[in-house]
Amino acid sequence: MLVVGVGLRIGDLAANGVYPTTAEPSREANSQQDSQQQPKRPDRIAVFAQSPGQGTPHTYGGTVLYDACEILPLEALPKLGLAITPELVVIHQYFDGDVPAPAIVKQDTLARSSSCTYGVPNGARVSVDMYQPPFSDDRQMEANRPDPEDGPISTDRKFDVITYRDDRVEQWVTTISRPDLIVEAQVHDPTGDISGWDGRAIAEALRGPLVSRTLAGPAPHRLPSYNSGYEGAKNPCDALPPSALEAAFHKPAAPHAVAVFQVGDSIMREFDGSVAFRIDASCTRHSLVDEGLLAPDYVESKLGTSYWQDERGAETRQQAECRDTVLGIKPIPVSLRIGDGPVCIKEVGKKAYTLHFKVGRTTATLSARGGVDDPQQETQRLAPMAVQIAESLRS
Structure with missing residues (x-):
């Protein structure tokens, strides 16, 4: 949660209104401190910066x-x-x-x-x-x-x-x-x-x-930007450009993005006992249409990404994602080759699907509003976007 900094006072703001720059501690600094004060690495550390x-x-x-x-x-x-x-x-x-x-x-x-x-x-x-x-x-x-x-x-x-x-x-x-x-x-x-x-x-x-x-x-x-082993993570909004929506839906897309970034990384404990760390982010884009989300022909797509500290963590997670039934949601295998791991689609609601694929150390989840009833048809609808995203993540 947000914590009030010790020794910091609101009235300390500079008179000219210019914000100061504070350095983010490196993982090496965190690791050194952990070795001195804690028996193990904490489950989360701050790795995101602007x-x-x-x-x-x-x-x-x-x-x-x-x-x-x-x-x-x-x-x-x-x-x-x-x-x-x-x-x-x-x-x-x-x-x-x-x-x-x-x-x-x-x-x-x-x-x-x-x-x-x-x-x-x-x-x-x-x-x-x-x-x-x-x-x-x-x-x-x-x-x-x-x-x-x-x-x-x-x-x-x-x-x-x-x-x-x-x-x-x-x-x-x-x-x-x-x-x-x-x-x-x-x-x-x-x-x-x-x-x-x-x-x-x-x-x-x-x-x-x-x-x-x-x-x-x-x-x-x-x-x-990222540090502490996550320097290769891409902004999901760069991986999902407006042209990806236009390729899939044949409508003008707005160069207007909503990006969500987790400042801290997360620990993933798999059923096989393995442990891996990742950083999560997402991007939502929409069509360029009068009245925005109120328009009947409004289209919106969301890309969620997890960038893992090592490729083994990404491989293990993707295998589990396309194998295991969780909370009654069973992954459906997809024959398309997207990225470098198994590809599957999940039905998460009425006409609501998520397409899952992996590229290197990144696992990705793609969805769009206005889905169809058939998962294979929805796969075909999302495929042009997914292919472009995979190419961007690979470059």
């Missing part, structure tokens, strides 16, 4: 887009008194391509041009949402601007700024706004027992840094 993006920021309808994880990067959390622990989950929504003005579509009311969330399993989280026209329409912009009914509005470097408590959803909110941009940060703690952290203090501490990093201008989206 790095600045490359190239230029992307555009939507000609508007240069901000990246929410660039506004609130992972390394900023300790300065807010929140430790980076293995239990942390990072959810990053971002554009990784351009959408020209003639191709823009009307979004559903829940869409954000970018968002960045740092959360823990019990529902507590700190997140940032970006609203920019034309991706965000007039309704969204007006609905999310600071409202004097919520509290006093101040001005900071030509931004309207407000911090208030939203009891409806049990969170503190800080919003900064100007005519062409809204940045909203939320501090959510549904149980109120996250090591005694002060949601209001965190929300207020974000005010200056949000303005400062926004004034620095748009930057390319933040990139994931």
